[in-house]
């Protein structure tokens with residue numbers, strides 16, 4: 001999957017149904033011209049991946065997953081491996097989302113192992129990082145985000161790290177209705193790009209956290225931002241189509 005065009009990733013989280021897959025993909029595929037020129041990826045829950053893969057087949061929208069096992073195969077009840085996801089046509093996988101770090105105990109070691117698993121089968125990992133409201137209030141946003149990135153960087157090495165997409169998602173902005181300010185997004189993402197550049201690494205940075213059709217164009221057109229990771233606003237086809245269309249117009 002090329003990463004030169006702007007990217008919009010819809011993360012359905014633990015929502016959706018077979019009916020939603022059908023109606024949602026129909027709306028999106030019937031209106032492809034509206035988002036020509038950008039990359040759109042849809043990440044339904046595991047149970048809807050096959051239905052989504054079938055519905056998207058042959059079209060411009062790519063299939064993504066919300067998680068992947070850190071193990072390749074074997075006695076890991078309830079886990080879904082990278083080869084399993086890839087065999088369904090999954091091109092991208094979200095790794096280290098703050099909801100999984102907070103409620104599923106995902107630590108840096110596990111996250112780094114998941115990144116390696118995804119890359120080993122050619123799936124593009126989208127590594128999520130972001131600070132809490134308390135960390136932001138202390139003025140620690142940049143340090144926290146860099147710490148999250150550098151742990152994975154050191155675990156997997158700069159060559160593999162350069163193959164990632166990173167999503168900056170301030171935890172306090174997720175599902176809150178308030179995005180980070182464009183000044184804050186610029187400050188954090190400029191600093192990340194600069195630190196990575198010192199290591200000879202250049203990769204796409206996305207923003208996530210209360211993105212909607214109204215703010216997508218402004219955020220996605222920031223010079224340091226390559227796209228958007230969208231939660232709530234990716235669950236209603238009309239709204240998501242408009243969000244993608246507005247991003248495409250600003251691209």
Ligand SMILES: O=C[C@H](O)COP(=O)(O)O
Pocket residue numbers: 011097169173174175176208209210211229230231232233
């Ligand atoms: O993965 C998506 C992010 O957590 C953002 O979610 P949200 O758009 O509902 O704030």
